[in-house]
Amino acid sequence: MDNNLETTLNACATFTESLAASDCRHERKERIKCFLHKVAQQPVSVGDFKVGLEWFNCKEPLSFTRHLKGKIVVLDFFTYCCINCLHIIPHLRQLEKRFSVKDGVVIIGVHSAKFDNEKDSGNISAALQRYDISHPVVNDCDGILWSKLGISCWPTLLILGPNGQPLFQLVGEFEEKVLFELINVSVDYFGQRGELSSHHLPPPSATSIIRGPLLFPGKVTTVIQDDGSELIAIANSGLHSLIIASADGTIKYIIGCPDKPGLVDGDFEVARFNAPQGLSFSTPHLLYVDLRKKTVFTLVGNGLQASVNVSQSSGAAQSLSSPWDLCFIRRKVLAPQNITQPFLCICPPAPSGYRGSGEENNKPFPPATHLPASSVPPPQPPPFPMSSTLPSSPPPAASGMPPPPPPPPLSSNLSSNLLPPQTLTCSAENEAKEFIEQEILAIAMAGSHQIWVYFFQDTMWWGKEFFSAGVCANVAGSGNEANRNNAYPLSASFAQPSGLSYCPSNDELFIADSESSSVRSINMKTGKVSGVVGGSKKPDDLFSFGDVDGVGYNAKLQHPLGVAWHEESKNIFVADSYNHKIKKINLHTMTCSTYAGGGSAPDLALFNEPGGLCVSADGAKLYVADTNNHCIKVICLLTSSVAELKLLSDEQAPGISPVCTVTVPLSVNFNGKIILKVNLSLSDGIKLTEGAPQRWSLHLPGKHFNVSWRTESLNGTLDSRNAEVYITAPPAQYSGGPHEIKLTLKSFLCADGACKAVTSSLLFSVACSADAPNSVEYKANFTV
Known part of the structure; x- marks a missing residue:
């Protein structure tokens, strides 16, 4: 320089x-x-x-x-x-x-x-x-x-x-x-000083995504309904909405407003989300979206970005920091007796390791720094403010370009986020081991590198700290960004935790710790934080990533975003997002191996940054939110086959027209013009979802497309419920036929407080001949 x-x-x-x-x-x-x-x-x-x-x-x-x-x-x-x-x-x-x-x-x-x-x-x-x-x-x-x-x-x-x-x-x-x-x-x-110029820059290049019902889906979860059928919930992050569907892909509800983010509670028609991610059912009717009452209500969070040292609070008064995943946990715990005062134990860092091993991951720790992947220097104070992601070396530089020197050290803002210490006395009656049912909602707080919990009832947490019902608080993670395991959960550190899954048989919470490229766990009985696979032995090294099957630290992942526990096989499935794979961890041998992905097009096992996954309620399937492919994929755990879940509108939903296809015959001269005037008419009681795009798409005969059949665009949106589509017929040498042209309209409609996607199609059977008119106009009326 x-x-x-x-x-x-x-x-x-x-x-x-x-x-x-x-x-x-x-x-x-x-x-x-x-x-x-x-x-x-x-x-x-x-x-x-x-x-x-x-x-x-x-x-x-x-x-x-x-x-x-x-x-x-x-x-x-x-x-x-x-x-x-x-x-x-x-x-x-x-x-x-x-x-x-x-x-x-x-x-x-x-x-x-x-x-x-x-x-x-x-x-x-x-x-x-x-x-x-x-x-x-x-x-x-x-x-x-x-x-x-x-x-x-x-x-x-x-x-x-x-x-x-x-x-x-x-x-x-x-x-x-x-x-x-x-x-x-x-x-x-x-x-x-007259040094500023008002000139414009070159206009941006045109980019677009041909959108279906899903756009960058983030997470997916399932539940068994009262009638024994399975219900699937999808965080449709790119369209700021949730989709509730049956196992065959039939859409039951679309909750939220596509293309119009916000923080609004209310019925399904007016509720608004902003790039939702984590989802978790507590009952078949409650997804923290009440499916029975068809309402959305805020459980916790005020819509404001929290700082690392934010204090705990209740409900809508609590600031959060990029909650990326949720996990509803119902577990049996000992019922404390004769508790006179809440008690909090604040402990110094203690030895910990990789699921109990005494590796190097056990020292008193400075605030987190990212170390290079190749050569890891000894830990040193961080040259950055807490709210930043720091590599201790830059990305690979051009040949001959030395790395920049680190900036001067800055102090960290470590916060324990705890209540004042108090006292606890328990009588001998505790030895009776009376159990109660505890319900909590675990939250992967990616922005503050912590695991938080929302408490549904007054709770003595880990026998040490009392939380009132409705409180949301940090229970694991110092707030420093690192891969630090510890027997004391508030002395441990995470690095952008992004996925959660609960193992009831072990009473253990598994975590996809994305920036450390590892899978980690919290023992829900003691709070001990341990490593499972991936990452580095050095807590501050967040550059130990790759695509390697192996055991423990020797296995390498690349920015995993999701985990799913499979009770029958005692395996953990991992969305190894940046390796575009689904991996499987054998918890007994601590072996991580590739399970699906890495294929070649058009292989359905070709994933693109999968962001979430879950095991079906019957344990037979794995649902994967294939984020950059804008779809949900289903892996059969018996055969390992992969299929795409096709989402369809519910034909029987009251007040909503079913999917329909009508065939229309047309005749036009060679090189003639076909003008389709699209109009959408709404029946009484049905209205367009506010802010949602009403899209049309055109399918021309594929064999000669761009050689014979021509059009300005294969897709677009309605303007005030109208659109005009222009098509040019082929020249005489492509005279065969009749040719099939399909015009599809996908609408987002609301009726009776519920919003759904509705697809209607017109199929045109077009005959080309020299004695047909040079121009044909057809009014394509869609009534729903």
Whole structure:
């Protein structure tokens, strides 16, 4: 790195950190202006982007000399697996609303991958669509910009001036007002100097996903209904909704509003979700969405992003931090007798290990750091704020490019999140071992790297701490991001826990710990946290990932997002998401092996970042949320065969028209025009789901498509319940026939408080002849 550039970057980082010491708004503004005046005089620039990098959300690669001169540029260094990176996306979205490109502000994402899977351009493109990132993004797959600019952790924002000079650096998560303050003052400062330009950037490239009923499904769960049939619930994350279906794929309910996220309770028609993930049934009628009353209510959470050191609270008053999975647990526990006061035991770190072994995973711990995959130095204090994801080395850099030095150490904000210590006295009657039934909801709190629990009744937890009914609290995890096992659960550390599954026979909770690429467990009797497979022996090494079948630490996973316990076989199934596989762990031998995935197209066992899975209620099948393939796949555990669960609307649902196909004969001349005027009519009592797209799709004769049959688009959306579809018939040399053309309309409709997807089709049997009209118009009326 150029010495002048390195000096300027260090000064930017140091200034941004020092700014936090001032609370006076006027003083902060003056300090920012003085610093801007200082750095604006420096003839230092970050230089241009390397030629040949892949770009997204723009038609051509961007350049500081051609496109970005005269712009304040916010470089967002991120990797799409990182929960901390996801936390700042709303801040960037608000910044885009407040300052447009015409105002002189441009946001550019620099995707510097942690995992090998994240370097793939197709996976990055899917992630940008999943998280609704619309600003330009460059794929820094080899860490060239990362190394050149001395970036050391995710996320990092580097703010550049109109001549490409570094201005400020924000490391880790931050308050939105800090970013807005820096940009506000910068726009005013450079605007007064006449250095900002209002020119536009090239328009974004057109990208789209042909959508079915599912878009990036995250998690899936099942339950047996009162009549013995199976019910499946799917977190349809990309469409901000839940789908409840029967085992044959018949959709019973669509809950929430596709394309319209929000936090709204109420009946199924008005309820709103925002990229829902975890799901868990407590009874056949309660999914924390009341299927019997057809209502949605908030159990816990106020919609605000919690900090790591948030205190416990009750119900809707509690802040949460990216809850990624849920697990309802009903278990038998000893009933404490004559408890006079709640008791809390706060313990220091104690020896622990890999399911009881005395490995190196047992030392008093500093806050978490990510260590490199190849050479792991001794643990050292973390050079980053708590709310960041830090590698101790950057992604692989270009040849000859040395790694950047670590920034100065910062203090951590470790929080035990506990109640004050009190006393507990128990009488000898406890020896009678009277049992009671305990119900809790375990929560994988990915954003704070902890496991939380919602308590449905007053509970003496692990015989030490009392929680009142309705309280949600952290029960395992220090809040530091690490792979640290410990006999004392609050001294253990997790790394973005993303999947949960309960083993009733062992009274054990299994956890997909995604950033450590491991599967871990909590003993629900004692609270001891242990490793199962994957990860590293060194707690702070979060780069020990791969795709290796093996035992314990020798097995390697890559960012697993889901786990499912299978009681009959005593196996754990794992959604090894970034390896695109389903793996199986034999709990007796601690062996992890590939079970499904890794095939080649069109093999149905070809998964794409599966995000969740569950065992069917009868134990015979495994349901997999195949996230980037936008579908649910079913694995038969007897034969290991894989099939896709086809979702269909319920033909018998009251007030909703069934799926139908009507055949219409048409005649047209060779090269003639067919104009289909689509109209959707609604019966009394039925209305469109607010905000949901009403989509049409066209299927032309496949044999000669693009050679003979021509159309502007094979799919689209209705405009005010109407659309026009234009088709051109083939020339005379393709005279055979009749030809079949299928027009399908997929509507999201609501009736009697329930919302469902309804599919209707028109099948046109088209005969082409020289004596037929040159143009045919047909009014395609769909009535539901």
